[in-house]
Amino acid sequence: MSFWTRIVNVLRGDRVSREIDEELQSHIEEAIEHGRDAAEARRAFGSPRRQREESRDVRVIGWLDSLRADAVFGWRRLRKTKVTSAAAILSLALAMGACTSAFRLIDALLLRPLPVTEPEQLYALSRQGIGFDGKPQTFDGWAYPSFRQMRAAVKDQAELIAISYAERMDLTYGPDHEIEKAYLQYVSGWMFGSFGLRPAVGRLFTENDDLKPRAHPYAVLSYDYWARRFGQDPRVVGRTFRMGDDLYEIAGVAEARFTGTETGAVVDIFVPTMMHPAVERSDWTWHRTLARLKPGVAVEPVRARLHATSRAFEQERAKGFTGMTKQSIDRFIGQKLLLEPAAAGASGLQQNYRRSLVACGVLVALVLLIACANVANLMTAQAASRAREMALRVSIGAGRWRLVQLVLVESAWLAFLAAAIGGLFAWWSAPFVVSRINPPDNPARLSLPADWRILLFGLALTIAVTILLGLAPALRASAIKPASALKGGSDPNSRRRMMHGLIAVQVAFCFLVLFTGGLFVVTFDRLSNRPTGFSAERLLTLDTVAQPAQPPVFWDQVAEHLRAVPGVETVALCGWPLLAGNGWNGFVSINGAPPGPVLAYFLSVSPGWTDAMKIHSIDGRDFRASDTSPGVAIINETFAKQFFNGENPIGKSFAKGRNRYDVVGVVRDSPYRGMREPILPVAYVPFHSIDVNGALQPIRAGTFIVRTSGSNPLALASVLRQEVPRARSEFRVSNIRTQADLVRAQTVRERLLAMLALFFAAVALLLAGVGLYGVLHYSVLQRRREIGIHMALGAHGAGIARLVAFDALSMVLVGALAGVALGMASVRYMESLFYQAKPTDLAMLALPALTILAAASLAALPAVLHAVRIDPVKMLRAD
Amino acid sequence: MPKTDSLQGSLDLLVLKILSRRPGLHGYAIMSAIQDMSGEVLRAEEGSLYPALHRMEEAGWIRAKWITKDTGRRARIYELTTAGKKQLAAEESRWQAVTSAVNRVLRMA
Numbered sequence: 001m002s003f004w005t006r007i008v009n010v011l012r013g014d015r016v017s018r019e020i021d022e023e024l025q026s027h028i029e030e031a032i033e034h035g036r037d038a039a040e041a042r043r044a045f046g047s048p049r050r051q052r053e054e055s056r057d058v059r060v061i062g063w064l065d066s067l068r069a070d071a072v073f074g075w076r077r078l079r080k081t082k083v084t085s086a087a088a089i090l091s092l093a094l095a096m097g098a099c100t101s102a103f104r105l106i107d108a109l110l111l112r113p114l115p116v117t118e119p120e121q122l123y124a125l126s127r128q129g130i131g132f133d134g135k136p137q138t139f140d141g142w143a144y145p146s147f148r149q150m151r152a153a154v155k156d157q158a159e160l161i162a163i164s165y166a167e168r169m170d171l172t173y174g175p176d177h178e179i180e181k182a183y184l185q186y187v188s189g190w191m192f193g194s195f196g197l198r199p200a201v202g203r204l205f206t207e208n209d210d211l212k213p214r215a216h217p218y219a220v221l222s223y224d225y226w227a228r229r230f231g232q233d234p235r236v237v238g239r240t241f242r243m244g245d246d247l248y249e250i251a252g253v254a255e256a257r258f259t260g261t262e263t264g265a266v267v268d269i270f271v272p273t274m275m276h277p278a279v280e281r282s283d284w285t286w287h288r289t290l291a292r293l294k295p296g297v298a299v300e301p302v303r304a305r306l307h308a309t310s311r312a313f314e315q316e317r318a319k320g321f322t323g324m325t326k327q328s329i330d331r332f333i334g335q336k337l338l339l340e341p342a343a344a345g346a347s348g349l350q351q352n353y354r355r356s357l358v359a360c361g362v363l364v365a366l367v368l369l370i371a372c373a374n375v376a377n378l379m380t381a382q383a384a385s386r387a388r389e390m391a392l393r394v395s396i397g398a399g400r401w402r403l404v405q406l407v408l409v410e411s412a413w414l415a416f417l418a419a420a421i422g423g424l425f426a427w428w429s430a431p432f433v434v435s436r437i438n439p440p441d442n443p444a445r446l447s448l449p450a451d452w453r454i455l456l457f458g459l460a461l462t463i464a465v466t467i468l469l470g471l472a473p474a475l476r477a478s479a480i481k482p483a484s485a486l487k488g489g490s491d492p493n494s495r496r497r498m499m500h501g502l503i504a505v506q507v508a509f510c511f512l513v514l515f516t517g518g519l520f521v522v523t524f525d526r527l528s529n530r531p532t533g534f535s536a537e538r539l540l541t542l543d544t545v546a547q548p549a550q551p552p553v554f555w556d557q558v559a560e561h562l563r564a565v566p567g568v569e570t571v572a573l574c575g576w577p578l579l580a581g582n583g584w585n586g587f588v589s590i591n592g593a594p595p596g597p598v599l600a601y602f603l604s605v606s607p608g609w610t611d612a613m614k615i616h617s618i619d620g621r622d623f624r625a626s627d628t629s630p631g632v633a634i635i636n637e638t639f640a641k642q643f644f645n646g647e648n649p650i651g652k653s654f655a656k657g658r659n660r661y662d663v664v665g666v667v668r669d670s671p672y673r674g675m676r677e678p679i680l681p682v683a684y685v686p687f688h689s690i691d692v693n694g695a696l697q698p699i700r701a702g703t704f705i706v707r708t709s710g711s712n713p714l715a716l717a718s719v720l721r722q723e724v725p726r727a728r729s730e731f732r733v734s735n736i737r738t739q740a741d742l743v744r745a746q747t748v749r750e751r752l753l754a755m756l757a758l759f760f761a762a763v764a765l766l767l768a769g770v771g772l773y774g775v776l777h778y779s780v781l782q783r784r785r786e787i788g789i790h791m792a793l794g795a796h797g798a799g800i801a802r803l804v805a806f807d808a809l810s811m812v813l814v815g816a817l818a819g820v821a822l823g824m825a826s827v828r829y830m831e832s833l834f835y836q837a838k839p840t841d842l843a844m845l846a847l848p849a850l851t852i853l854a855a856a857s858l859a860a861l862p863a864v865l866h867a868v869r870i871d872p873v874k875m876l877r878a879d
Numbered sequence: 880m881p882k883t884d885s886l887q888g889s890l891d892l893l894v895l896k897i898l899s900r901r902p903g904l905h906g907y908a909i910m911s912a913i914q915d916m917s918g919e920v921l922r923a924e925e926g927s928l929y930p931a932l933h934r935m936e937e938a939g940w941i942r943a944k945w946i947t948k949d950t951g952r953r954a955r956i957y958e959l960t961t962a963g964k965k966q967l968a969a970e971e972s973r974w975q976a977v978t979s980a981v982n983r984v985l986r987m988a
Contacts (some may be wrong), residue, residue, distance in 0.1 A: 023906065023955045024929065030954075032905035044925045 007064060044854055066402065067409065072408040081382075085414070088375045091767055092418035095368035096461055097425025098760070102361040103457050104430040107348055109264060109357065110448045112453070113343040115257035116194030118292075123299070124342035125150075125160075125289040125306065129335030139340070140346065141165075141285035144273065147311045150502040155307040157286060157297045157828050162188045162273050164287040165264045165348075170545055171243040179545075179732050182225065182268040186245070186276045186287065192220070194292055198228070202237035202252025209251075210272040213279050218272065218775055219248045223256040225268035244549070246275065257448065261290065261342075264349030264437075266445040282317050287651045288346055291339060299339055307337035324587050325597050349444055353437065355754055363516065363757060366509040367714050367764050372468045373502040375414060383407070383473045383776040400478040407477050409755045411470030412462075419462040434754050436746075438596040466870045472498065496782070499775045501809055504815035507852060510768040511819025515839075515846035516830065520836040522844070524754035528747045533579065533670035535614040538569075539739035541577040542704040542720060546652035546730050549698035552688040554728050556625075559606070559704060560726035568717050569707040573606035578613070579704050579742045583673050588683075590653045598642055600656070601672050601680045604629060604862070605704075606687040610667055614707050620650045622666030629685035630659035630695070639667045639681035654683075661685065675746040676835055703840050705739075753833065765851065769859040770785065776808055776863035787867055788875030804867040805860045812856045816849050890931050891921060892974055895967040897958065898941060902958035905931060909957070932957060940966045 009016050024045060031041040078085040117862065126140035144162065151160040164186035170179045189210025197204060200223055209216045221229075230236045239250050248271060258322035260267030266473060293302065318329050324628035344350070381391075390403055429449050437444040476495075546555075555573055562571045576582040584602045587595035607623040618637065633654075640649045649663045661683065669679045689697045704724075708716050714736075721733045745752075780787070786801060795803075827839040838844065897912050898904060905913065906929060913923050931936050935941050941961035959967070 019955070020929075020933075022953065026905070026952055026954050027907045027925065027929075029952065030905070034907075034911075441984075 025508060037360075051362075054585055066381065066405070070406050070409040074413045078413055084378060087770070088378055088414055089417045089421065091371045092368075092375060092414060092465065093421035094420050094763060095371040095422075095767075096415075096458075096465065097422030097429065098359075098364040098463060099219070099368050100422060100426035100458055101429045101433070102357070102364050102455055103274035104426060104448050104450075105446070106357050106361055107453060107457075108430075108448050110344055114195075114261060119343040119465060120341070121293045121295070122342045123158075123291045123293060123339045123347040126338045127310070127335040128338050130331040134254060137148060139285070140288050142277070142287055142289045143282050143285050144279045144287065145282045146310055147287070147289055149313050150306050150309045151427065154291070154302050154305050157294055157302045157305075159190070159194050159292045159294075160188075160838070161191045161194060161290045161292065162186070162287045162501040163191065163261055163290060164273070166260060166262045166267050169243055169773060170732070171240065171241045171269075173241045173460070179734065181734070183228075183265060184269045184271065185262070186273045187270050189216075189272050189274075189364040191270075193678065195258070197258050198251040198255050199870060200255050201234045202250070204252055204254060205270070205272055206359070210274050213274050214246075216252040216272045216274050217246050217248045219250055220270040221253045222259055222267050223253055224266050226253045226258060244277075244640065248275075254556040259445075261288075262347040262349075263345035264347045264444045264446055266447075272551050282313075287645065290342060290572075300530075303339040304339060306339065310337050324595060328587070328597050342759065349437070352749060355833055356749060357832065359516065360753070360756055362390045363513055363760050366513050367760050367767070368465075369468075370506050370509050370764050370767045370771070372465060374767050374774070375411075376469050376472060377499050377502050377771055377778075379407075379411065379473045380495055381774065382478075382507075383477060383495075385478075393748060403477045405472040407474035408466060409471040410465045410689060411473075414469060415462045415465040418465070419458055423458060433752070433756070436748070436755075438748060477631045479847065496779055496807075499778070500811045503772055503775055504811040504818065506768045506771050507812050507815025507856070508818040510764045511816050511848055511852055514761045514820050514851060515819070515823040515844065517754075517826070518844055518848055519827070519834050519837045519839060520750070520753045520757040523833070523835045524747060524750040526836040527675050527750050528744075530671070530675055532579075532675075532743060533615055533668045534739075536743050538708045538711065538713045540708060540717065540738055541611075541704040541737050541742065542582075542706060542718065542724065542733050543576070543723060543735040543737075544704060545701045545702070545732055545734050546699065547732065548730070549700040550685075550728070551698050552696055552732055554730070555687070555699055555702060556606070558724055558727040558731055561833060562704060562723060563804045564704060565716070565719060565723055567708055567710050567719075569709045570608065570612045570707045571707075572609035572612035574609055574703050574705060575604040575687070577739060577742055578603075578670055579674065579739075579746055580674060581673055583786075586656045588643060588651075588656050590654050592655070596643070598681065599655075600639060600643070601682045602656075603672070603682065603684050604689065605634075605684045608667075610634065610750045611686070611749060612707055613670075615670055616668040617665045618668060619648070620663070622665060623686050626689070627664075627686040629687075629689045630656075630661055631666045631690075632666055632686065632824055633661035634665035634684040636667055636679070636682045636684075638679045639683055640666055642681040675743070682741070701746065750835070765855050768852070769855045772808060772812070772859040773862065774857055776860050777866070779808070780804055780863045780867045784870060784875050787870050788872040791870065794875065800867050800870075801864045805864050809856060809860065812853065816852055819852075820845060820849070889974070890927065892967070892970040893921070893923070894928075894931065894935070894965060895940065895970060898954060899958055899964065899967055903956045905954040907958045917980050935963070938966075939963075 028038075028041045028045070031044075031152075032038050035124075053263075114122070116122070124140060125142065126138050128138045129136070131137040131139070142162070147160065147162050166183050166185045167183040168181050171182055171184075172179045173870060187205070189205040190207045192204035193206060199220075202220075204220055205218065207238065209218055214788060219241070226236065236250055240247050242248070254270070273279060274288060274289065278286050291302065291306075293299065314333055318333060321329055335604070395404075427450065430655055434444055434446045434448065436445075519782060544558075559573055561572045562568055575584070585599045586602065587598075588600045589595040605623070607625055607627070607717060609620060610617060620634070623632065623634065635649060640646070643649075643654060644652060644663075649666060651663070653660055653662045667684070672675065672680045672682050687699075687702070689699075691697055704720075706713070706716070710716065718816070719737045721736060724733050725729050783804075789802065790803065823845070824839065831839075893913050897909055900983070909932075909948055910923050910925070910928055915920055921971070932941070932943075934941055936957075939960060941957045942960050943957050945953055946956055948954050
């Protein structure tokens with residue numbers, strides 16, 4: 001209570017002083033009334049000021065009071081220089097907001113623990129080694145039978161949980177034509193129990209819901225989906241939906257905090273792993289494996305045990321491998337099992353964006369340092385004009401610490417105001433960046449709560465900025481020698497040296513930001529301008545499912561129907577669109593020889609597909625309606641080079657396992673799965689496939705490729721979506737995308753990085769330019785008299801310009817050189833983010849350097865002009 | 880809490896005692912009371928009385944309020960709080976203990 005009143009008294013300090021004075025005054029008057037001599041009564045009190053101070057000290061907290069006084073004084077100083085203060089605060093706010101934003105993203109994606117009990121006990125299993133394609137790789141997919149063996153092997157030390165990759169699936173709660181999409185994940189029944197999760201309504205799975213393949217058609221909804229799709233209707237329990245051939249019953253809804261373990265995606269529906277079509281397949285890796293270590297269990301023994309079990313499983317399986325070289329098999333068996341902490345979940349988004357986000361974080365941190373250097377320079381310049389004020393304060397008895405406090409409070413004002421504005425910026429910008437992480441039809445969903453973690457970071461950042469800004473000027477102020485300062489300043493050059501040092505640091509960081517920004521821009525440019533070999537113009541892809549699977553003839557009928565739709569130019573069929581990310585591969589053998597170590601890739605396509613895609617034919621013919629797979633194939637140039645050594649492949653044949661294909665055509669290369677990969681050897685095979693007896697196989701899913709005559713292909717989307725089931729009622733379109741969007745989706749990350757890097761490069765350049773301008777301007781003001789004397793002694797304009805700008809510009813050069821060194825050293829950590837952008841290219845180094853030099857010259861110009869125009873007569877007469 | 884030396888301790892005791900008998904005195908009246916009641920032997924200096932009053936107010940032993948006297952002048956008057964009554968009892972017994980101890984020493988020596 002008394003501490004509180006003392007704090008409150010700090011805020012009403014004037015009133016406290018007034019009350020004390022009034023009480024003492026009333027005492028004196030009382031004394032006089034009682035016949036005391038007026039002068040004597042006053043004298044009895046001693047100095048009234050001291051009396052007041054003594055009483056005041058009891059009633060207020062001294063340090064808090066002085067802090068208040070400094071805060072008020074600091075605020076007045078900020079308001080006195082409105083424009084500079086606003087510029088300083090805004091530049092800091094932008095940088096601090098960007099830093100907070102970057103932290104929010106990094107935290108949400110990589111650091112924040114999952115909302116489950118003891119997340120720190122969670123580990124993710126993956127395998128590291130040389131892949132089938134001969135490149136080092138890490139893969140976190142597992143086959144269920146292998147998972148089952150591993151689970152049994154470490155039963156006493158850890159609980160293993162299988163969780164499939166979240167997938168957008170087609171399902172319906174009513175009739176077939178009301179198909180909708182939902183993010184679905186197959187999970188082990190015991191996952192919810194192991195994570196300590198409770199149902200919001202209904203029940204969650206247990207181990208008993210995950211025992212026999214295809215025997216547990218139950219689903220648990222996520223809270224988010226329940227709220228979005230069903231408006232939190234508790235009667236949803238017991239409702240059914242159909243997915244593929246299975247009818248699932250909704251058993252319950254998980255609690256709100258849990259959105260799945262795949263950070264960056266919010267799962268809508270969980271179903272038991274036993275319902276996955278491949279749950280008994282040893283050759284189909286479709287789920288991640290998380291391990292929950294029991295308390296006190298060491299990681300390494302568990303890892304070794306898992307490794308041994310997994311290796312034994314694959315060794316057993318490899319006995320049945322055909323069509324692979326021994327080397328490939330050995331490599332495959334030789335993979336090392338990794339057990340890595342997964343408290344923050346495990347997702348592809350993390351793998352994709354870890355480096356990018358950290359790189360962005362470093363960039364914005366550099367921008368923040370540049371902004372800090374700017375403001376520190378500003379404060380140093382101001383401190384120069386305040387040297388006398390400080391000296392005066394010292395000579396009338398202010399303590400050194402009090403001066404440090406005064407300067408620190410002023411920088412705290414700047415930092416806190418900037419933090420407040422920056423917080424708003426971060427609040428807006430983090431979701432903005434997330435919305436641009438994935439292609440629009442498959443947005444990343446990252447929860448970005450503004451909780452104590454973010455607040456703490458913001459506070460720590462603010463304090464760090466306060467110290468960065470204020471410490472040097474504060475120490476300088478406290479070391480002031482009143483005698484020399486009052487006489488007219490001690491060593492003005494030392495202050496300028498520090499400012500120049502900061503300029504060098506700024507330029508070095510600025511170079512680094514520009515340099516990496518340039519590399520990101522070049523990467524984006526190279527990737528998005530990489531030739532595709534096909535034309536994506538006016539091309540729609542209709543991912544279509546048939547329920548039940550339909551014979552190929554009916555697929556052809558639908559294609560025929562679509563050709564008659566007005567506005568459609570050509571229609572073709574294929575298994576999936578190019579660059580959609582899907583893949584199908586295998587080892588091929590030529591002339592009955594054992595298969596080589598290089599993987600070939602396949603795609604089923606209909607006759608006319610190469611024409612529809614405008615993939616240039618080099619040799620041979622297109623498929624005919626009667627062609628089947630296996631039977632014939634069209635190969636790309638890389639396939640021909642890789643497997644036929646450049647000989648004419650037409651008429652030759654290759655085998656994939658027991659299936660034989662005769663090469664009937666060769667076409668131009670196209671990227672297959674992604675733009676970053678080198679061109680893969682691809683064989684296109686007929687869409688009509690036959691089994692061993694020669695019977696045509698029914699097909700469940702395929703993609704219609706439609707080239708429209710109108711310039712906006714999406715204008716036809718809704719018509720085509722209706723026309724497909726009208727042609728044959730068993731067919732539904734599940735997804736419509738333009739091929740151009742698929743191409744663009746390949747460069748989403750690069751576009752984002754290039755955009756951010758460009759933005760921050762511009763900010764950094766601007767800040768560094770303003771900083772340099774400020775320093776030069778200050779030094780001209782400070783050296784007016786010296787310049788005047790030089791001029792009076794007959795110095796020319798060029799000499800004056802050199803006098804003013806030489807030091808600063810040589811600092812710029814030093815900074816740029818340091819920046820080059822920094823850039824070369826740091827670029828190694830980001831190499832995987834670049835595509836055909838060589839950090840050692842002269843242009844990559846020269847461009848940012850020249851930009852900085854140009855900006856520096858521009859920034860120096862006004863100060864130099866000012867210096868040259870100084871009138872020596874006026875100047876020398878001034879003092 | 881500032882430390883109380885013996886003089887201050889006895890000043891506190893005197894002020895608390897006077898206020899417990901006659902609540903609602905202002906500073907000058909307290910000073911006069913000490914003087915009168917001690918038969919002009921004890922005299923509280925203004926320079927130490929007011930800081931002591933303010934300190935005790937902050938400690939929560941006494942509370943103050945402003946009144947307007949008949950003369951129209953404002954005065955700040957003081958009265959004991961519950962905590963102050965407890966403090967008075969404690970100070971009193973401590974004083975008794977000290978003086979009787981001092982007396983014992985004087986008798987023995």
